[in-house]
Structures are given as C-alpha cells and as structure tokens.
Amino acid sequence: MGDNPIRPPAAREGADGQARIEIAGLTKRYLTPKGETFTAIRDVTLTIEPGQFCSIVGPTGCGKSTTLAQVSGLEKPSAGSVKVGGNVVDGVTDGVSYMFQADALFPWKSVLSNVMMGPTLVGMPKREATELARDWLRRVGLAGFEDRYPHQLSGGMRKRVAMAAALINNPRILLMDEPFGALDVQTKAIMQNELLQLWEELRPSVLFITHDLDEAVALSDRVVIMTSSPGSVKDVFDIDLPRPRGNVQQIRHEQRFIELQGQIWESLKDEVTRAYARTAGAA
C-alpha cells in the first residue's frame, strides 16, 4: 500500500476551509406515523475543523445518524443550519462520502465496478475510472479480487471495498456511521489501522459515529458525547495523543489513553444509564 504513488489531493490547495463543517443550533423533528412529532436532535452545535477526525459517541437512538444525514444534505434540518466550507448545506453536499455499518455495496456489481461507482457518477471516462479503481483496490490490499462479487468476500474484505469506494473520489468530508460495528474484534482493529493510514494520506474531515469508546479515542482528534434522546451535545473532548497513532491496539495500553478513556466514560455513563432505563421502562 505504502509504495503506491499517492494521488495528489484534488482541489486541496488553498481550499482547506472548504472542509470545515459548522453545525449551528441543528434541530431535526420527524413526524411519526401516528401524527406526533418526534425530536431526534435538539440544538446541536459543533464545529469540525478541516482535516479533523471527530467521533460522536452516545447512547443508542440519540440522533447520531440523524446528525450525519443533515451534514450529507440527504435530509433537511427542521431548525438551525449546517455549513460546509462556509456554504449552507442545501441538497446533497459536494465532496462527501458515506460509509455505513451495513456495507452499501451493489451485490450485482463486481468489486471493481463497485469501487468505480464514485468516479463514474461524477462523469469520469470509463478507462480512467477503471485505472483509478484498480489503484484503490491495490491500496486497500484487494488486488486480484476485481472480478469477485461482494457475496464472495469476507466481512473485512467487503469493508475494504466500501472504504475504497468511499475514498476514491477524494472526499473533503467522510461520514462514517458505525462502519466497523458489525466486524469481529481482530478485523475491526485491522480496519481501524488501515482507515487511519488512508486518512493520513488524504486528510478529509471525518465525522465518525461509534458506540465503541476505545475506537473513538484511538482514532479521533476530538470526541463528542451526545445526550440521550433528544440528542444534543453534552461534552467535547480533545484527544491529544500524538499522530501518527500507529497501531490502535497498542495505543490502548498507554497511560494517556486510559486517562482520556476514563474521563470520557464518566461523561458518557450517565447518558447510557438514562437511555437504558428508558428503553427498559418502555419494554
């Protein structure tokens, strides 16, 4: 992976501010089928600096995914605003890639065609797109698997395809919704390392949702704790562990990591208990 020529980050020169995400007073209400309104997130205010890796941690159902959907422009906020690079998001934001927990791969397309989707959709000629996709498959260690179909791959390999597909357009912003949630512990660690490597090459701003506090601390520059529903920002922690982080499995044993993890857990604990009490009460 390392000896590959790194594609010069497109439109990165002097466009750093383009990748700043400013979320201000963001509120999203949904209409339930019964006709009641349900407030998923309330008054979320958050800024992600260009090239920053920011994790959002919070109890289940606290509106983490909702926040991501507003940033991507797939949904429209009920109140407040999201600005990307100083422009208010209205419609799908340019230069954004999404990665979901369930790998959103096309089961009917080969691995190569899956990775090619991004460039094809922005109108890159087929031959160039193929070259680029091959290059990206090499970078995620899947050279030789171009013609396979997703169902023929293991969970970790599918994740790599999804990662290549998400990064191939060199996004300014990478939105990740529990991308490694469904993986086993070993595969997860490998994928985290690979993600960090690729992120350090391309430096998109990352908004990363996870339930896994260790994962959040190990990967991020900043960890945001959200309250249980309706979600809002409870605490923001800056993670001052040095970069590059190296192996995420080793970093877990460092003193500073354990301190930070402890502090953040203190903040998260109440929310988790509250959310649990609520769901247990409802059940």
Add this chain to the structure above:
Amino acid sequence: MTTLTHGEARNGNARNEAQALDGKAIARRAARRRTTLVWIGRILLSVIVFGGWQWFTEVGWVDKFFFGQPTQIWDSLVKLFTEGTAFGSIWENIWVTMQEALYGFIVGTLAGAILGILLGSNKYLAAVVGPYIRIVNSIPRIVLGSIFVVAFGLGIFPKILLAAVLVFFVVFFNAFQGVREVDQNLVANVRVLGASPLQVAVHVTIPSATTWIIASLHTALGFSIIGALVSEVLGAQRGLGLIISQAQGSFDPDTVYACMIIIAVVTLSAEYLIGLLEKKLLKWRPPNRSEAQSI
C-alpha cells in the same frame, strides 16, 4: 487413531491419505447410489400411475370413454403428428399458440415491469393508482377473454391481449415490490456520491427490481400459455386450444390429453430457457445453499 504404537505412527501419514481417498470414494459411491435410488423411485411412480390408469380402464373399473387411456392417448398423439388436424398440421397449431403466448408474455412483462418500476418509485402515483390496480387484480381476468374475442374477433390479437393481461399483473406486483425493497443505504450512498435521480434508477432501483421481476417470470410464463389456450378455447381459427375444444365437442378425451402433453413439453422447454436467462442475469447471487446435498 489414539492407540497408535510407534511403528504404526510412521505409517500414519500414508494411511491418513489412503483413508482420505477411501472417504472420497465412499462419498462418491453414496452419491451415485442416491441418484440411482431417486431414479428408480421416479420410474416406479410413473409406472404405477400410468400402468394403473391403463389397467383400470382396460378392466373397466374406470370408463375410458370419459377418462381416456394411456395407449389411446399415445395413438392420438401419433395421429396428431402424422395425420395432422382439421385445422392444418399440428406444428402450425403449436406455432400459433406459442406465438400468442410469446407475444403476450413479452408485452405483459414489459408493461408490468415498466409500470411497476414507475409506480414503485413514485409515491404519489402509487397512492393514486394503487387501489384501482388492486380492484382490477381481484377481478377474474380470464373472463376478459370473452370480451376480447367478441371485440377483436377470432385472430391472434385477442389471445395476445389476454395472455398479456394475465402476465402483466404477476410481473407488475413483483416489480412494484422490488422497487420498494431497494436497500435505502445503497440509495443514500449513490446520492451522496452525486447521482441524479436517473442515475439512482439505472444503478440501484432497476437492477434491484430485476431480481424480483425475474423471479416472477416463471409464473408469468405459465400464465401466458394459459391465457393463449383459454382464449383459443373461447373462439379461434387455429391453435391447440381450438383442437382441445373440438375434441371436447366430439367426446375425445384422448386428444385433449395429447394436447396437454404437447403443451407441457413446450412449457418445460420455455421454462428451461428462462432458467438460462435467470442464471445469466443473476450470476452475482450467492449459490443456493439448499442445492448442496447432504450425504
């Protein structure tokens, strides 16, 4: 294996290999025996059914005037192919029926797929047209055949129409459902990557609905042939349905059975072709696990 002495242990490897080979041979033999047994069972079953039929009608427990007899069915089958029918050679008649079924199948499938995908992807249209489609679906559509024959005469057009109507609903509902079942993550993913609504349709919605549409083609094929036949029985100048209705009029069950056999053979070959198409279009799908036999 746990009680190997030293001398035996040295030979252990070689023996393991030999055992593995043995195991393979045993497995192969078991598989072969299984297929043989299955075939014996199949042949036995048909001997019992047809032999019993022949015997019962021969002895007179069952009246062969009403229920036919296998040997007579064979005779009339031979007669159909050698002497032809009152309406030209049997091949001509088969061809007419097949043409009607085929055109009906194509028209019905195209209309059903296109409308299903359109309605499935447009909530407003679906809400407006939905109840009507359900009403039309609950009407016994086969009766439309009478109207079509009256309105459009005895040519092949009313047959195609009836076959197409029957096929349409099968394909339509599957296409509609297929669009509804599209993975929303996939849609979100391509939209974020900058896909236009048309691109979402081309890359996500249509391929995803295709799986469902193809699943419906087997049923649709059966319906297209039923449509063509029924329509011919209702009134035609040519076709297997006409031969059947004529045989019915002259109290000749053997010819009816003979036509049934011909139709079955044609349908099975068409099914086979659809199976090939399915395999080609859906080659990305994981192999069906139930196809692997346990020994």
